[in-house]
Amino acid sequence: MHFDDRLATALRTRADGEGMRRIQLRQLLDLLGTSPAEARGDLIDTAFVTLGDLINAIPANHCAAILAETGLRLRSPRLVAALARNAGVIGKAAVLRAELSAEQWLDLIPALPAASRAYLRDRADLPPTITPLLDRLGVHDRALPPATDAAVDANAPAVAPPPQAWQADPDPYPGPYHGISALVRRIEAYRQARAGSDHRSTAESPRLPLPETASPTPPTPIATFDFATDPEGQIVWSDAAIMPMVNGLRLAAIDGSSGLTPSPALTDALRQRQPLHDEPVSITGAPAITGAWIVTAIPWFDSLTGRHMGWRGRMRRPIAPETALTAHPAAQAVEADRIRQLLHELRTPINAIQGFAEVIQQQLFGPTPHAYRALAANIVGDAAQMLAAFDELERLARLETSALTLESGATDAAAVFALTMAQLEPHLHPRGNGFALETADEALFVPLAKIELERIAWRLLATLGGSCTGDEVLTARLRRSANHARLDIALPAALAALDDTGLFSASAETVHQTIAAGVFGAGFALRLTRAETAAAGGRLTRTGAMMSLELPLCVDAMPAPAALQSA
Helix, strand or coil: CCCCCHHHHHHHCCCCCHHHHHHHHHHHHHHHHCCCCCCCCHHHHHHHHHHHHHHHHCCHHHHHHHHCCCCCCCCCHHHHHHHHCCCCHHHHHHHHHCCCCHHHHHHHHHHCCHHHHHHHHHCCCCCHHHHHHHHHCCCCCCCCCCCCCCCCCCCCCCCCCCCCCCCCCCCCCCCCCCHHHHHHHHHHHHHHHHHHHHCCCHHHCCCCCCCCCCCCCCCCCCCEEEEEECCCCEEEEECCCCHHHHCCCECCCCCCCCCEECCHHHHHHHHCCCCEEEEEEEECCCCCCCEEEEEEEEEEECCCCCCEEEEEEEEECCCCCCCCCCCCHHHHHHHHHHHHHHHHHHHHHHHHHHHHHHHHHCCCCCCCCHHHHHHHHHHHHHHHHHHHHHHHHHHHHHHHCCCCCCCCCCEEHHHHHHHHHHHHHHHHHHHCCEEEEEECCCCCEECCCHHHHHHHHHHHHHHHHHCCCCCCEEEEEEEEECCEEEEEEECCHHHHCCCHHHHCCCCCCCCCCCCCCCCCHHHHHHHHHHHHHHHCCCEEEEECCEEEEEEECCHHHCCCCHHHHHC
16 A cells, blocks of 8 residues: 655755755646646645745746746646736746646636736647637637748658647748748738738638528627726636636736736726726727726725735726717617616516505504614605606606607796706805806796796706805806897806716716706706707707707797887
8 A cells, every 4th residue: 555645745845945945846846737636635735835935936937947847747727727827927837838638728718817818829739629718718819820841851751730730821931941030931921811811701702512500699798797806906706707708807907918908097096905986997808898998996905904805896888978869760769668668667666665665664554663664764765766767767768759748838937047046055055156147137938837947947957056066156147049048057167077978978977966956967967958958949058168058938028020129
C-alpha cells in the first residue's frame, strides 16, 4: 500500500530565498496541474493558498517563464482558472500552456476573465467545438495564418493536418520567411485575405441542393444587469446568464485591456472608494453587452474589520432619445393602445391591494393594532401614487395620438397663472425661490375649461419652481402676442444646463425637485405639459434659457383687424 505525500512534502519546504521559492512554485504547479479535476480537501486548499503567496512574491515575468517551461503539465481546470484570474503575463502563460479536454474548455471558458479569455485567439490547437462559444463571447480572430516553408522536400509524402488544426488561407507570399520582415508580411497577407473575404457577396456564392437553414437569430441586447466586484474593481459576480460575458471586466480599466472604458470621474470614485452615481462607461465584448452603459454602485466593507471588499451595483443602458413625436401615426396609435391595455391590467391588482389596505386602516373588520394600521396607511399612499402615475402615462399616450381632446370653455389665463404662483409661493419662499411675474392689466381668455388650464399651469410652474436651487427667482412675463396668450419664463439653472432632448425626456437621471409636479420627474412633466398645450392648439418651446408657453385666445378676445377698428 502506497501513500502519496508529495504535495505535503512540497508544502513543508522552507522557501526562504528567491531560488527556493521558484523551486517550490515549480513543484506546486506540477503537482496541482496533474491532480484530478475532482480533487478536493484541506491539503489542496492549502496548496492553492501557498501558490498564491508564491506568485505574489516572485516577479510576474519569472512566473510566466516557469509556466512556459516544456516539462510543466497544466491539466487541472481549477489551477488554470486560478492562474487566469491574473490578467497579465501570468494569466496569458497559463491560458496558452493549458492542456485541457474539449469538455473542460467548454466549462472553463465562460468562467475566465475577459482579458485572459482573449489570449485564446493565439492558440491554433483548440478543439473546433469551442469556436461557437468563443464567437458568442466576443472572441474573434484567434490566430494569424501560419507561414509555409518553401524548402519542403517535394518527394516527401503529403501529410494531412490534424482534424483539430485551424486551416488558414493559402499564403500569397511563397518562399522562405525570416525574422521580423517575415512576420510583417504574414500580417499584411492576413489583413488582405480578411478584407477580401469581408467584401465577398454571399448572394454570388453557389448553393448546394440542400434545404436552406435559417440564419441564426442575433442575440438580444441586454438592458440591465446586477454585479459585484472584488476590491480591485474586477467583476466577480453577476446574473447567471450574464456572468460568462462580464466575468473579469474591471471598472477601472486604465489600460483598456479588459474591454471597459471608464470616465475620469469613475476612476477617481474608484480610487477613493466612493459610491458611483450614474457614471457612463463603454463595454466592448460579446454582442449582447457591447455598447454604452450607465453604472451605479456602492462600496461595501467587512462588518468586522472594516476592510474594503469591493462594489455592488447595477449597469443599465442609457435611455434613448424620445421618438414618440416623430414616429409614424399608425405605429404611434398601436403603441398607445398597448400602453393603455397594460395600464388597465396593472390597475386591477393595485386597486385590490389598496382596498384591502383601507379596510385594515379603517378597522372595518374589527380592532387592528396601530402598527398594522400605519403599514396599511403607507400601502394606501403608495398605491395612490402608482395609480396617479398610471393616469399620467395614459393621458400622455392618448394626447400624443390625438385620442384625447381637452375640455373646452373660456378661462382667464392671467388669473390662473397668478393664482398658481401664489399657491407655490409659501413652499418656495423659505428657500429663497419664487417667481417675479410681469403682466399687463388685462384678461387673456383661452378656449379651455378652468380645470384643464389649471393642470397646465400647475404642472409647468411646479416643475420649474421645484427645480430651483438656493436663492433662485424665476422671471416671468405674461402678455398678449397676436392671437395668443404668451408666457415667457426663465428656466432654473439645473434645467437650463440640459439640451432639448434631456429637458423633455423621462429618465432615471432626473433633476432633484423639492416640489414634484409628477411621479416621473421634471422631464416627463414638461413633456406632458407640451402634449396638453399642443392639444389645446398652442405650443411649449424652449429658447436658450427661456421657456415659452403659447395658448390661443378665445375668438371674442382677439383684437379686431385694423381695417375694422379704423371704420
